Amino acid sequence: MGYKVAVMGATGNVGREMLQIMSERNFPADEVVALASRRSVGREISYGEDEILKVQDLDTFDFTGTDIVLSSPGGAISAKYSPCAAEAGAVVVDNTSHFRMDPDIPLIVPEVNPEAIGEYKKKGIIANPNCSTIQMMVALKPLHEEFEIERVIVSTYQSVSGGGKEAMDELFEQTKGIFMNKPATETKQKFTKQIAFNCIPHIDVFMDDGQTKEEWKMKVETAKILDPNIKVHANCCRVPAFIGHAEYINIETKKPIDEARAREVMQAQDGLVVVDHREDEGYVTQVECAGEDATYVSRIRKDDTVENGLSFWCVSDNLRKGAALNTVQIAEALVRDHLKK
Template sequence: MGYRVVVVGATGNVGREMLNILAEREFPVDEIAALASRRSQGTEVSFGDQTLKTKDLAQFDFAGWDIALFAVGSEATKEHAPRAAKAGCVVIDNSSLYRYDPDVPLVVPEVNADAVMGYTKKNIIANPNCSTAQMVVALKPLHDRARIKRVVVATYQSVSGAGKEGMDELWDQTKSIYNPVTDVPAAKFTKQIAFNVIPHIDVFMEDGSTKEEWKMVAETKKIIDKSIKVHATCVRVPVFVGHSEAVNVEFEDFLDEEEAREILREAPGIMVVDKREDGGYVTPVECVGDFATFVSRIRQDPTIDNGLSFWCVSDNLRKGAALNAVQIAEVLGQRALKKG
């Protein structure tokens, strides 16, 4: 016996990926509904071999549905997620709205699957920020072995993290550079993104960090360990899909790079590709469409005691959003919503 599942925001990049991944992983679905805003009502989306027509989110009755995967902005989530939760449908939310609510678990299944059971307080589970999700998958097994004191990370985040508008802007600006007759000024981003990098994601905060950087700090603490210190610099790069991160970690205990490599090879959700030769690492283009978080360039940091650095790459539309949400649904089904 399967579940009645709702995908909210089914016409967006993440919503479509959620449908794809539910089908790919053969999630036990008895019935599925694709929801979108009224202006997108009737748009066709794919779910495996099926074609679904989207329904109006505002008019949808969540009573009798088991799980709702939300892939819409915080405003729509704020209006409709509590409505779904009140109707008895467990919400798995991809927005930032509930991530820092102490009564809502923030879950990456490879890291803190047990936290899923905290959903009963509000009937809501939060999905972390895309840049956080891939990093904590790599950090947790290392933390279990040597305890992390401090993390310094620089991210190289693709434009798909900013949605379809971000992808369109990169595409249009790139074409305009080769065709100077047209001019595509920055709109979604603060500066030209084509052939450029922008050290600015989300709004600036009083301490000079951006909100994206703050999210990585707060979420890592909530998911792994509140004692870990994190400093992030988040950069938007002209890549369509796939986030990359250069991560530097300081541990309480010494951890040899060879042991770290072996720990990560055995860790769930991680693929280690780390050869010290030309091309012996993974880039964002190569990770697109894959479920794994790839780790390369593992090496000792000789500038500090107990230091280690590595390169981390993942498909942000998958592990950073849609895949993680479906994995949460799988854990929820196994531990709480058992059927049959």
């Protein structure tokens, strides 16, 4: 017997990806409902190769009888509807930023802290971390277990798809316009500066101490997911790639860190693939990780400027592992270990 699953924000990039991944992984659903705002009602969305779902109105939908809700409609909308779904008896796996730091709501990367999923019973909601945090957690988990990470410095190179479809359209239109001698300012709406052929060291809003909220998220989410004693300094940058986030990660550890052993424990980590050949093309880039489920690490090397230091390159598809796949994996663990039909 399967589950009734509703997808909130089904017409967005992440919502569509959730539906695709559920079908690919044969999620045990007897019924799948696509929910979105009133302006999308009646639109048709593919669920796998053969099934078409008609979008229903989120505002009037009755969640009674729904087992699981996968939510990615934006923070403000989720803040309104996710508690309603939970009150109706569904378990909500929420991909927005709204619930992540609520102490009564677990923040989950299934390969890292699956034991915390059971805390969903407090409010009926499980939070999905920020996309840039997720791939870093998958990479850091085995290193922390083996060497005890004390400090992390991470610099991100995040694709425009992290800003949604409008951000992807803006990069496309600006790139096309530049080749046609049109000023980029004509299409600048989503980003604060030109994104085509440019890098913008600014993601989300600025905070009082000078960091952006994206940088703050990586710090506080690491503390909640992995270890509150790890110090994190993040530098987040938007780059003109369509899909896939890249990160250069530098760690300092309590125990002496050996490059060969670090490589071994990372290779053994579920969801992590090491592709690290010290030659041309011996590493994975954002283009190659697009459409892939794994998080990839390359350029693993000692940092000799500190006593116990290591640096590596990390890439992942932010729409899949950074959002939709992680959400579905949480739901799979929920079904396997907590919800019994």
